[in-house]
Amino acid sequence: MAAIDDIWRSYRSPRKVVRQHLGRARSEPRLFTLLFAAMVVIFTAQWPRLAREQFENPDLPMPGLLLGTAMALAAVTPFIYLLAWLVTQGLRLAGGRGDGYGGRLALFWALLAVSPLMLLQGLVMGMIGPGLQANVIGGIVFVVFMVFWGAGLKVTQFEPLGAEAQT
Numbered sequence: 068m069a070a071i072d073d074i075w076r077s078y079r080s081p082r083k084v085v086r087q088h089l090g091r092a093r094s095e096p097r098l099f100t101l102l103f104a105a106m107v108v109i110f111t112a113q114w115p116r117l118a119r120e121q122f123e124n125p126d127l128p129m130p131g132l133l134l135g136t137a138m139a140l141a142a143v144t145p146f147i148y149l150l151a152w153l154v155t156q157g158l159r160l161a162g163g164r165g166d167g168y169g170g171r172l173a174l175f176w177a178l179l180a181v182s183p184l185m186l187l188q189g190l191v192m193g194m195i196g197p198g199l200q201a202n203v204i205g206g207i208v209f210v211v212f213m214v215f216w217g218a219g220l221k222v223t224q225f226e227p228l229g230a231e232a233q234t
Contacts, residue, residue, distance in 0.1 A: 115193020
């Protein structure tokens with residue numbers, strides 16, 4: 068339940084939540100768990116859209132659609148790590164003092180924190196289909212993700228060391 072509470076608190080004060088995560092003992096398995104949990108929710112969010120695709124085209128088997136989506140998410144995982152590393156290196160050039168761990172934390176937490184909105188996006192895609200509503204929800208998801216990621220990067224890359232103890 069703590070992760071769910073942290074997700075909801077992220078919508079009020081994302082930097083405070085990231086600061087608390089950063090204040091915990093460093094743990095790569097915990098970071099991977101954040102990423103894995105985000106991927107599970109993102110995968111689940113695709114089900115309504117995939118069900119609509121299968122309904123509109125009965126020749127597409129639902130198990131194949133689900134497997135393809137799962138494999139695509141698994142294939143994207145190394146690129147998410149690469150993105151976190153590239154952004155961290157770029158921020159170092161811009162004066163950032165953080166490390167790769169903080170960069171991964173900011174990105175992985177942003178993905179997990181925005182995942183409830185991705186569930187909404189999946190429902191819209193499944194019930195209404197592509198169109199204005201789906202584009203609006205997709206835009207909202209993107210903006211909220213960028214706000215969470217930016218807040219996390221500000222905490223992990225630009226705040227002075229020891230700032231995680233501040234509330």
